[in-house]
Amino acid sequence: MPQIIIKGVALDQIRAISTDLIERLSLVSNTPKDYFILECVQSTFVFNGELAKPYPLIEVKWFDRGDQCKLAFATSITQAIRSLGYPDVEVYFTTLSPVDYFENGVPLG
Amino acid sequence: MPQIIIKGVALDQIRAISTDLIERLSLVSNTPKDYFILECVQSTFVFNGELAKPYPLIEVKWFDRGDQCKLAFATSITQAIRSLGYPDVEVYFTTLSPVDYFENGVPLG
Amino acid sequence: MPQIIIKGVALDQIRAISTDLIERLSLVSNTPKDYFILECVQSTFVFNGELAKPYPLIEVKWFDRGDQCKLAFATSITQAIRSLGYPDVEVYFTTLSPVDYFENGVPLG
Numbered sequence: 001m002p003q004i005i006i007k008g009v010a011l012d013q014i015r016a017i018s019t020d021l022i023e024r025l026s027l028v029s030n031t032p033k034d035y036f037i038l039e040c041v042q043s044t045f046v047f048n049g050e051l052a053k054p055y056p057l058i059e060v061k062w063f064d065r066g067d068q069c070k071l072a073f074a075t076s077i078t079q080a081i082r083s084l085g086y087p088d089v090e091v092y093f094t095t096l097s098p099v100d101y102f103e104n105g106v107p108l109g
Numbered sequence: 110m111p112q113i114i115i116k117g118v119a120l121d122q123i124r125a126i127s128t129d130l131i132e133r134l135s136l137v138s139n140t141p142k143d144y145f146i147l148e149c150v151q152s153t154f155v156f157n158g159e160l161a162k163p164y165p166l167i168e169v170k171w172f173d174r175g176d177q178c179k180l181a182f183a184t185s186i187t188q189a190i191r192s193l194g195y196p197d198v199e200v201y202f203t204t205l206s207p208v209d210y211f212e213n214g215v216p217l218g
Numbered sequence: 219m220p221q222i223i224i225k226g227v228a229l230d231q232i233r234a235i236s237t238d239l240i241e242r243l244s245l246v247s248n249t250p251k252d253y254f255i256l257e258c259v260q261s262t263f264v265f266n267g268e269l270a271k272p273y274p275l276i277e278v279k280w281f282d283r284g285d286q287c288k289l290a291f292a293t294s295i296t297q298a299i300r301s302l303g304y305p306d307v308e309v310y311f312t313t314l315s316p317v318d319y320f321e322n323g324v325p326l327g
């Protein structure tokens with residue numbers, strides 16, 4: 001945690017931005033870099049009977065860190081993906097509660 | 110958004126129903142058709158040590174549009190999937206908040 | 219439901235633990251075994267520009283069954299995955315509401 005779950009971006013492109021992006025997110029959230037998970041999901045989008053051109057859709061699963069940090073994450077992720085040449089980027093946040101998160105069987109809250 | 114995330118249905122089958130389904134969902138929710146994302150996820154189900162026969166399991170990620178619209182979505186999706194020959198269909202809704210959703214870095218709420 | 223969505227564990231390994239794990243979860247939750255879905259997701263993790271070694275990350279999507287049952291699930295899943303040789307296991311819970319879950323078009327709540 002946080003998990004950054006990326007759809008619609010090629011794996012090689014995610015690799016290319018991964019180091020800088022995680023460093024940036026680590027900085028703005030004061031969270032160790034190795035807490036982050038960057039996940040590339042290969043799914044397929046369909047529209048009007050055809051395979052649709054994928055576009056970047058990123059879910060952040062995290063514990064709530066406040067609105068300022070949320071905006072900083074959204075901005076950093078959007079900029080990183082746009083630097084790959086994608087004009088449009090959607091980023092959304094799913095908040096988990098520490099009492100629902102278990103590391104090696106122990107709840108974090 | 111809304112995202113219709115489909116597991117347990119073959120990609121070609123999703124393509125076959127996509128045009129009519131999105132038209133229907135667009136109509137009942139008064140939402141432009143190109144707001145919808147139809148996503149096909151290829152994951153694997155396991156039961157009793159074996160690969161399990163997949164069955165349709167559909168998640169709708171959306172902003173809350175009320176109970177009447179929710180029922181209309183569930184009904185439309187269930188009918189579309191059943192028309193492919195699947196007897197059982199499960200549809201569930203995950204509600205996102207506009208303040209947690211960023212388009213090009215700008216929150217929607 | 220409940221759905222046990224597993225990332226970072228090979229499919230054959232999930233098959234190997236599936237029977238005992240579902241039996242255990244069924245017992246502690248007093249839920250029929252065939253209500254459970256064990257799903258193997260093949261996604262890719264990235265860290266520092268490289269493919270990262272996957273590690274077990276398990277999401278349980280369920281209706282709330284209380285803290286005692288949650289702990290029993292987390293413990294059972296963690297033990298099952300550890301028996302495969304993984305030292306670290308993360309398990310988190312996402313709670314769905316029966317009013318948001320439709321079986322064949324009928325809401326469960």
